[in-house]
Amino acid sequence: MSTGTKEHFKGKVLYLNEVATRDGFQNEAAFIDTDEKIVLIDRLSACGYAKIEVTSFTSPKAIPALRDAEAVMHGIKRVPGVVYTVLVPNVRGAERALSCNVNEVNLVMSVSETHNRTNLRMTREQSFAQLRDVIDAVRGTGVAINVSLSTAMGCPMEGDVPVEDVLGWMQRFAELGVQGVTLCDTTGMAHPAQVRALCESAAQAFGALELTLHFHNTRGMALANTLAALDAGIVRFDASLGGLGGCPYAPGASGNVCTEELVHMLELDGYDTGVNLAAVLDAAALLPGLIGHDVPSQILKAGRRLDLHPVPELAQGMPVQRAFS
């Protein structure tokens, strides 16, 4: 009782998808060497994730940071049990991904029309038609299909996104036979009560789909939103090592929910994330050297809850009664 862990949480199994090398790296200005990417992903493979979103088979012109998608996929060592997924925007991308023997393709479109036009340069109907072609190309190959719905909890240009729209797009993809849908809070607009309500509605309507939540920490709410999703029964979460990733509409703000902060909180609360926190922290500590700048992760600076500190020397002349609360 002294640690306060609630019994009903004990050991509940969660499924974490590490997205740093896709959603994080695509956002970096400098190209990260293919070999360094492979070393990092191999380390991540040993951390216990359920899934790793390795890279993106988008056009090298669109995202030059991930122009080495094939080389990365061929270079990494696959750990049995880990699902290796990649982002695929179109049939050409799907063909490239299939040639690399991926376990899953992750398709993406926005729930809001304006964001879809900005991010993908198409109407939503054009995106849907294109993704339907991808699904047709992948179906029957044994490769799983997940659809990430961006701006599912708000659009930075349109504002509120109706729950009915989210459920409507889920319905259309469910009818195409996809295995999973990820609801993405692309620019960190979600708040806990909203998350709880949306997750309850989505889980109730689509019990057969694997439902994943993808949070950004743009306004500090990512971990709070995770709690709300857990309350609604969600067990699958995207997260990004170091909190990499970001939002072009909030320069300087935090990016995706930070893997090591998510795992730290969830393990303390009694969940079984499958992920080895110490190994993840070791991997996260490599990021600043790899990308050339600091990362949003707080826990990388502060250490884990029980990484204790020595008692300071009470030096002569030290201020007394500083009274920090």
Add this chain to the structure above:
Amino acid sequence: MSTGTKEHFKGKVLYLNEVATRDGFQNEAAFIDTDEKIVLIDRLSACGYAKIEVTSFTSPKAIPALRDAEAVMHGIKRVPGVVYTVLVPNVRGAERALSCNVNEVNLVMSVSETHNRTNLRMTREQSFAQLRDVIDAVRGTGVAINVSLSTAMGCPMEGDVPVEDVLGWMQRFAELGVQGVTLCDTTGMAHPAQVRALCESAAQAFGALELTLHFHNTRGMALANTLAALDAGIVRFDASLGGLGGCPYAPGASGNVCTEELVHMLELDGYDTGVNLAAVLDAAALLPGLIGHDVPSQILKAGRRLDLHPVPELAQGMPVQRAFS
């Protein structure tokens, strides 16, 4: 339903205590001019807080940043209905505070022996004896008494702090007739399940005490912990403008829970914080100029959830299909 706010939250009234000018400023290396402090506090007085912790009547040698406590207290304009509280470490401090006509004194000691010795240079029993003298001096003056219990959710040097110890110190202060107790997560060690359990135990045992929670965001969990405390029925929270404040044991990590992020989340979730978010954001925007460095607040960079962005020009040659999720 499209915004997802749960009906049972609607309009639940919360009581926020702004601690930036005490818990935040005491942590700043540079002295902030008395006049600038007064201007800021007068702005905060117009924001709708239930309480403002204005300053600290500690020794000017211990906390030179707050050596102007009397001048600040005499200089600010009091807004009826706002409780003006100050930190008081001893009888001398209490006398200074009473001479300034404060509404409340806030006493502080740590639940863990090692932190109390480090922070206050006394054993806990010595602290308790000193605070009992303060309570004796203040009782009967009409000035309210609150006790902030530091390290109530973990000690950075000892580790876990037993719930029984927290409840034991609450009991001793309750017997002395204090009106309120604040449970402080001094170095951001609390996690949600722990918070929920501690708050439930404390609220059950001490229903007559005003119970306040004081979170730090050292490991990113401050807003998640706030949700857990709300679940346990807590309605009083400390928060710090800009996320000022901090923890000497986690250099570079975030400080106290950020007022504007807390208010933003809680108002979206349907709570009534009493606080005007726009006014708080305007005040927070002054901080970097006032203290000479950036503040941890994410929302100060990203804006509120519905601070929408213009649709970007789709310039020639712009990358297509960037596929941010």
